[in-house]
Amino acid sequence: MTRIVVVGAGQAGASLVAKLRSLGFAGTITLIGEEPVPPYQRPPLSKKYLLGEMEEERLYLRPAQFYVDNDIALRLETRVTAIDAARRIVTAGGEEIPYDQLVLATGGRARALPSSVAGHRDGIHLVRTLADVDRMAPEFTAGRRALVLGGGYIGLEAAAVAALRGLEVTLLSANGRILRRVASEATADYFRTLHQRHGVNIREGVGIAELLGTQRVTGAILTDGSRVEADFLVAGIGLDAATELALSAGLTLDNGIAVDDFGRTSDPAIWAAGDCASFPLAGVRIRLESVQNAIDQAERVAENMLGAAKPYVPVPWFWSDQYDVKLQIAGLSSGHDQVLVRGAGETAQSHWYWRRGQFIAVDAMNDARGYMVGKRLLEAGRNPDPAVIADPSADLKALLR
Numbered sequence: 001m002t003r004i005v006v007v008g009a010g011q012a013g014a015s016l017v018a019k020l021r022s023l024g025f026a027g028t029i030t031l032i033g034e035e036p037v038p039p040y041q042r043p044p045l046s047k048k049y050l051l052g053e054m055e056e057e058r059l060y061l062r063p064a065q066f067y068v069d070n071d072i073a074l075r076l077e078t079r080v081t082a083i084d085a086a087r088r089i090v091t092a093g094g095e096e097i098p099y100d101q102l103v104l105a106t107g108g109r110a111r112a113l114p115s116s117v118a119g120h121r122d123g124i125h126l127v128r129t130l131a132d133v134d135r136m137a138p139e140f141t142a143g144r145r146a147l148v149l150g151g152g153y154i155g156l157e158a159a160a161v162a163a164l165r166g167l168e169v170t171l172l173s174a175n176g177r178i179l180r181r182v183a184s185e186a187t188a189d190y191f192r193t194l195h196q197r198h199g200v201n202i203r204e205g206v207g208i209a210e211l212l213g214t215q216r217v218t219g220a221i222l223t224d225g226s227r228v229e230a231d232f233l234v235a236g237i238g239l240d241a242a243t244e245l246a247l248s249a250g251l252t253l254d255n256g257i258a259v260d261d262f263g264r265t266s267d268p269a270i271w272a273a274g275d276c277a278s279f280p281l282a283g284v285r286i287r288l289e290s291v292q293n294a295i296d297q298a299e300r301v302a303e304n305m306l307g308a309a310k311p312y313v314p315v316p317w318f319w320s321d322q323y324d325v326k327l328q329i330a331g332l333s334s335g336h337d338q339v340l341v342r343g344a345g346e347t348a349q350s351h352w353y354w355r356r357g358q359f360i361a362v363d364a365m366n367d368a369r370g371y372m373v374g375k376r377l378l379e380a381g382r383n384p385d386p387a388v389i390a391d392p393s394a395d396l397k398a399l400l401r
């Protein structure tokens, strides 16, 4: 009987094993994860869960019984430490589990502050796992001072929760403007204004020179020489793809575990999906950190493991919730040379991007229609007329006809 082993019981791993069973795969499936809880969704960790508006059980992607009912051996609190040449994985406890096909869905690890900066101080938090957020949540009480390092989505979402809970918040975006790596200037301007309206002190191009406090962080001296007092620090400074198993197995790495169009690594018996995997798309190799990618790539890999030979060619989409604004993004705006703002000055607005005359992405803030139309145009490979987008009285849905 064919044996499939999946390392990493996160969004991608859980989606993949469910898809294998729904496709009728009758062999054995083992899903191994190092965290103590069943696979769960991470997005609420920096949103509703941190706000205290969501119970832990609602984070779980499926009830534990699902894995029993579907004959999926779910092994929690089990770290895989090696893949050996005889097609076996080895756990930290020394157990060897053989496979015919292996999937690496190992995600990534939140980047930590260099130890030369962090020292051994308490009160420094990363935001990746449920355990991280359970540790951090008690810090979020009204009147306290939060220092957030990182102007990406995780930093901004943590800042939004802190501001909503009545904390005094300073956010540092050390490498320049907020959202520099992931969104356009227009979208960054929108979110900067939104946060400032909620009292967040956003400092762009300023980082931490030195942390204050001996046992516990009490503030920081910043790279411009100024000083911020803080009761705790949240670091949202990026993710390192978890590639160590792939590296030790001699697989090709390239900004993550390199896979081909079908999700296969440089070893034909090993596949990868989700945050850990980089894949070819439109002539470049990319790695996406999103729920959409974790699910869609994992499901495509499941199909291909069973012989479908279908390439993975997504229209990426992503969302973020900050205060009462829902951001929805379809496509990738990097490299755009034209942007049109629809609804400028309003809370509901959308930003439309073109590169060399081709429509490539839309960022929609509280504009579900703009997002839906933009996404469908991208999926159909269609190019909307910029004049229609720019005309606030034009019916966007007409673009779909």
Ligand SMILES: Cc1cc2nc3c(=O)[nH]c(=O)nc-3n(C[C@H](O)[C@H](O)[C@H](O)COP(=O)(O)OP(=O)(O)OC[C@H]3O[C@@H](n4cnc5c(N)ncnc54)[C@H](O)[C@@H]3O)c2cc1C
Binding pocket: 007, 008, 009, 010, 011, 012, 013, 032, 033, 034, 035, 041, 042, 043, 044, 045, 046, 078, 079, 080, 081, 105, 106, 107, 108, 127, 128, 129, 154, 242, 245, 273, 274, 275, 276, 288, 289, 290, 291, 292, 294, 317, 318, 319, 320, 321
């Ligand atoms: C706070 C937060 C908010 C987010 N918000 C959004 C959002 O709004 N929208 C969006 O689209 N995306 C969001 N994301 C990103 C999204 O959650 C990830 O892209 C997604 O979880 C990736 O799934 P994955 O399965 O690839 O990786 P993960 O979810 O990281 O799962 C990988 C699992 O593998 C385990 N593992 C790794 N190595 C080993 C090993 N050697 N042995 C055993 N187990 C191992 C890890 O412990 C982990 O449980 C957010 C992420 C975070 C952290």
